[in-house]
Amino acid sequence: MAHDPLLARAREVWLELAGVAMAFPAGGGVDVAASTRSLLCPPGWVGIVALNDAAIVTAPTDTQARIVREALHGLPVEALTDSDRLRAVLPVSEVLGPANLAYLDGCDFQPTGLASVDVLPGEHADLATLLASVPAKDADECGLADITSHAFVLRRGNHVVAAAGYRRWPGDAAHMCVLTTPNQRGRGLARAVASAAVADSLVNHLLPQWRARPEPSRRVARALGFRQLGAQLSLRIGA
Template sequence: MPIDPLPARARGLWEGLAAAPVSFASGGGVSVVASPTSSLCPAGWVGVVSLGGAAVVTTPTERSAALVRDGLAALPMAAVADADAVRRVLPVAEVLGPATLSYASPDAFLPASPGPLAAQQLPGDHPALRSLEEAASEDAGEAALGEITSPAFVLRAGGRVVAAAGYRSWPGRVAHLSVLTDPAWRGRGFARVAASAAVTHAFAARLLPQWRARPLASRRVAAALGFQELGAQLSIRLAGTGAASAGVAVVP
């Protein structure tokens, strides 16, 4: 049976980001490894990435690896990235996520029709993007438009940018999507149009688009564009270790 390239590329990405010898077991299950330089999570945290019935987990020390290995062994595979389930088996002080991980292939991509507003291109550091982030307030940190390395693809209304999308280049030729819409302009399909332009740009550069989302609305936009949900990411700070962090993952 041929290997599906989409899950294979997603697994390869996260195995590399683990920064230690670990892989998603072909027969399923959880593989835990100590990796103080892991990019699956903030420094000093435990990072869990579940894809296709298997998971890789990184911890900051060998001692915490043993603790996490024993704790997660008590959970069914489907629950290892479930924050509530993990809290029942480990001394959790703080969690980030879980966030759904979705990927798109050129064959499955469903480009959005522009509708009344078409996407325009701006430099990723354009001041109009900062104005959009101010309007979006607390959602701006999740979208992380300030981190994109691609151009920004924006929709304007009344002379203002009301939606924008772009991507940050990740290792393994992955394009990590950032999408943000002004709260006053949501529910009109603008996020889908902006994101569609960013995904098209990523495919032209032969990159694998990745969509990481927690809100259901964001997951629906990804699904409408043909993204396939393959797994989830969860970051855990164990009680008595590390400091709080605002991000979901730290990627070089």
């Protein structure tokens, strides 16, 4: 396979988050390791990240790593983020995901310019008001409460109805966080504020990362030029 710089950068992000020396196998397949410092998943869980034709998996103990390694042996990489396939070979008690992982090379960026996008400090009260105005699940999933960048927002009257920003991750990744109020969705606002956040991350020489499950969010990413490279899934096993 020809060298893909975007894929290589994306893999470096997750290898740093794994908390242990490991690698995406060069010929495809999966590398499984025990890591008590893994950030691929919640503590005590098994974390799986598949990018293109290879995957890495961390488990909280050597015993669980051995169980997972044996269970995943022979499975195609695309099955490693399929919860039904995993339940068939592992004693899975709980699953988070899968979430699609997409990344952006600056030369592929398709910006949407709106002069009305404002820039606010990430801790601004108007951002907190926006988060409080949406269902708790939306507020938690969007990640805006944890951004390290400025917030890029659109207003209707005095109210912020869409916002985006990013949290800087290890490996110089900019993890994108976007939220639009439910009654304003489908109008291109998410793309507008996300475009401003992406542009800011590129100016700062970061790698824009878009992690999403809902199709509307994935459509926004594609419209901006993001390329889906794989998926992430976390699971808790009983053994």
